[in-house]
Amino acid sequence: MKYLSKRHRAVARPLLLLLALVAIGLGYSMVVPQYSSAESEKSQQVEEGRALYTVTCASCHGLNAEGTSQAPSLIGVGAASVDFQMGTGRMPAARPEAQIPARPVIYTQTQIEAVAAYVASLGSGVAIPAPAQYSTEGLSAEQIAAGGAKFRANCSACHGIIGGGGALPNGKYAPSLYKTSDVHVWEAMRTGPQQMPVFSKEVLNDQDAREIIGFLNQAHQQANYGGLGIGMAGPVSEGFWAFIIGIGGLALIATWIAKKGARAR
Amino acid sequence: MSKADLPVKDPDLGQPVPNPGLEEHIERWTDANQAAGNRTYAAVVGMLAAVPILAISFVVIYFAVPKELIIDFGLLKASAQNVGFGLTGGLAAMLIGLAAIQWSRALMGDVESVEYRHRAASSEADRAAVAQQFREGVEQSAVGRRKLLLGAMGGAVGISLVPAVVLLADMGPWPTKRMREETIEKTIWAEGVAILNDETWRKIKPSDLEIGQLVNAEPETLRKLHGADYQREKAKAALILVRMDPASIKIPESRKDWQVGGILAYSKICTHVGCPISLWERQTHHLLCPCHQSTFDLADSGVVVFGPAGRSLPQLPIKVNQEGYLVAQGDFTVPVGPSYFERDSSKDFRKGDQ
Numbered sequence: 001m002k003y004l005s006k007r008h009r010a011v012a013r014p015l016l017l018l019l020a021l022v023a024i025g026l027g028y029s030m031v032v033p034q035y036s037s038a039e040s041e042k043s044q045q046v047e048e049g050r051a052l053y054t055v056t057c058a059s060c061h062g063l064n065a066e067g068t069s070q071a072p073s074l075i076g077v078g079a080a081s082v083d084f085q086m087g088t089g090r091m092p093a094a095r096p097e098a099q100i101p102a103r104p105v106i107y108t109q110t111q112i113e114a115v116a117a118y119v120a121s122l123g124s125g126v127a128i129p130a131p132a133q134y135s136t137e138g139l140s141a142e143q144i145a146a147g148g149a150k151f152r153a154n155c156s157a158c159h160g161i162i163g164g165g166g167a168l169p170n171g172k173y174a175p176s177l178y179k180t181s182d183v184h185v186w187e188a189m190r191t192g193p194q195q196m197p198v199f200s201k202e203v204l205n206d207q208d209a210r211e212i213i214g215f216l217n218q219a220h221q222q223a224n225y226g227g228l229g230i231g232m233a234g235p236v237s238e239g240f241w242a243f244i245i246g247i248g249g250l251a252l253i254a255t256w257i258a259k260k261g262a263r264a265r
Numbered sequence: 266m267s268k269a270d271l272p273v274k275d276p277d278l279g280q281p282v283p284n285p286g287l288e289e290h291i292e293r294w295t296d297a298n299q300a301a302g303n304r305t306y307a308a309v310v311g312m313l314a315a316v317p318i319l320a321i322s323f324v325v326i327y328f329a330v331p332k333e334l335i336i337d338f339g340l341l342k343a344s345a346q347n348v349g350f351g352l353t354g355g356l357a358a359m360l361i362g363l364a365a366i367q368w369s370r371a372l373m374g375d376v377e378s379v380e381y382r383h384r385a386a387s388s389e390a391d392r393a394a395v396a397q398q399f400r401e402g403v404e405q406s407a408v409g410r411r412k413l414l415l416g417a418m419g420g421a422v423g424i425s426l427v428p429a430v431v432l433l434a435d436m437g438p439w440p441t442k443r444m445r446e447e448t449i450e451k452t453i454w455a456e457g458v459a460i461l462n463d464e465t466w467r468k469i470k471p472s473d474l475e476i477g478q479l480v481n482a483e484p485e486t487l488r489k490l491h492g493a494d495y496q497r498e499k500a501k502a503a504l505i506l507v508r509m510d511p512a513s514i515k516i517p518e519s520r521k522d523w524q525v526g527g528i529l530a531y532s533k534i535c536t537h538v539g540c541p542i543s544l545w546e547r548q549t550h551h552l553l554c555p556c557h558q559s560t561f562d563l564a565d566s567g568v569v570v571f572g573p574a575g576r577s578l579p580q581l582p583i584k585v586n587q588e589g590y591l592v593a594q595g596d597f598t599v600p601v602g603p604s605y606f607e608r609d610s611s612k613d614f615r616k617g618d619q
Binding site for chain 2: 146149150153154157158166168169172174192194195196197198199200202203204208228229257263
């Protein structure tokens, strides 16, 4: 350091020391394992989920999600299953019955995702899908038509030709899909809630699922040109209206005409 | 029946009930009051005069209102054209009906009249005349003397029906035993035919199926067929694959090699009247037919647990080929679909069979 003046030398030493400290600090931080903020958020979410699980789910599914005589084990069902069951209001169930119906959702999406994260931490299962897996954006008319063919081959037996729903034995039913959101259709296919069979991504891949959802949205957007649908239940409800309201109404009018006398006294 | 047996009779006339006579005639408003009559007359004519206006409006709406136009009533949406047709056409039909009723009740003649009942049979003289005419006709036609004429004519007309009967009988294949074996008792499933997912036409590996999964499937060889052949074979070969936990289902000794790790294949055609069925409940393992509610237990070789079906659902023996895909071991061991008179049902699976 000959080229530096005496006064400068006095400043350079502490500067060099500072530089060395920073270099050591940086080197240490690179060697030591990292706990990113995302991971600590994740474990915090699982903790929140566990707390919610304990108060809302554990009474039926068991304290460690091992299942009881009242409800199945949740180990390995995956986050998608929780997101479907809680996101459609089916869980927590009000009471044991033939089929747990969809009800208004009482938990926020954040809470649902926390429980889902906790259940997912118990065993691997289907994860909550990314929007690209179920989004119907960019589907062509041909792809939507192909989705219709796949829906008719796989889903229409229970859910009806355009997803109006249908009856099953002993008080069970395939629900209407008119108000089911895209992500919930995807999750139901992958997880098979209640009596519904599973449709795995190996057999019907995400593209197939997108096409099926695209078909449902297209079918449900179409205006009903016929006016009143009368439950869309076909000839039974239509016949009921024709006989009770139609012919019944004509009989009442005929009686009224006959009673309203034309005679002068 | 003699009139003496009847409980009520008019002794004066020997009739079962007294003659009630005619009701007292009460004039109608429209007859009693000239102004009321004129008003009704004007109303009927007015209703009928509105019909041409409505009919023309109907035609105008047909051409002028765009087909795509929708009226949103809030609770329901309806095509503007349909609403227009209903209002104009329906109102026109109703006005014609109301006018006709009002005309007949208030304006047509209002006189009670008596119509006497007579015997339905013609008089003796008429009947004798007709019988005489018939006898003369027979006499003229000469069949009385030359008796073969009638028989020859009958025979000729009768035999001329034979070609028609033969043509009708030959409209389809004659259902002999051999023909049945070649058609309704056989499907295109055969040894090594790959099982394809319906509509995506992709091959299936056992690892693709989770427990509780249902796959609607068709044979790979179906892809080569077209037109009527395609439809005919698809209708018989349609298949459902289900995967169940092998520990929780009954697999009889004779069928233990028919499945791959709990993946079982069944015909999709109901044995009652042949509806396609895939309403499968993953928890009960029951398969429900939507047509008549026949229910099959796929966890017990497809036996009937409810409904009108008489026979178990045929199961297809499957295996894994060298590439790892699911394939058939051969054809179904029994004919698929509904029953027919000549069907040999001795090989069908019955509950409790091993």
